[in-house]
Amino acid sequence: MRNNDLHRAYGIIGSSLNHSLSPIIHDYLFKKSKLSCTYTSFEIKPVNLGDAIAGIRALGIKGVNITFPFKQKVIKYLDKLDSSACTTGAVNAIKNTQGVLTGYNTDLFGIRKTLADRLKFNPQRKNIIILGAGGAARACIQAMLSKKPTSLLIFNRKSQNASLLVDSFAERNKDFANNIKVMTDIRGRESNYRTNLIINATSAGKEYVKNKLSALSRRGMLENTIFFDLNYGDRALSNKLPEGIDKSEDGLYMLAAQASKSFQIWTGKAIPPYEIFDYLNRKIKRK
8 A cells, every 4th residue: 555545544443343334335435426545444452442543643544433342442542522422422433634533423423313214213201221331322322312301221231331321421411310220130110111212232142132122021111112223234133023112223224324424524525324325225135
């Protein structure tokens, strides 16, 4: 790669990128926009994150997406944070402006667009459950709180992680603090309501998610409930959903929307999420 090529280089940083569709998406967007740019997967070990971010600055790489498990850990290596990253406490896109690295959270945009465009769902005055307490869950919580739902339950295998997450949001949303709860199991009076929306934002496998949904169904918490799985493809739980799930959506449209936002941040060019979504459906022959 020639030095000049680095100034047209973009990519994604994560620890396991075999399944990522981001290179396919951005290659399509660069070609469509007639931009001579490249998009590369940078699979790294957690111990090398600082060096990887320094490399972006030193080499003049124009921008990168950040995925699991680095959405929170990357923040300390950046120079600035956009408001989307500040409110969520997580970063999944970085823009390099003459050596100044700014972090953004385009997951927030992707979640909002999926709820509006695909699920036609307004969280206001609704009961919401979020599975997980990582970087993706942060964007989900912020998207929900901005619409003032009736209640928000966070299920996570490690209650301490979830409690720290909830505390950070409750401090900024004091009027709603009493409506945010943490649970590791389904019990008590919090389980006596109907759930309108469940979002799977966990890195746990399908079996964990399926067991949680089944437990909610047994307790009578599911009735005309929407299930939104942030995973897509083979990693998403798309079949054999328990009784009470009215409709479901995987994370492919969210991926298209967050890619659309990242591309606009980097290049100033706006490509509608539905156009990227349609391209992906044709490209991967989705059923």
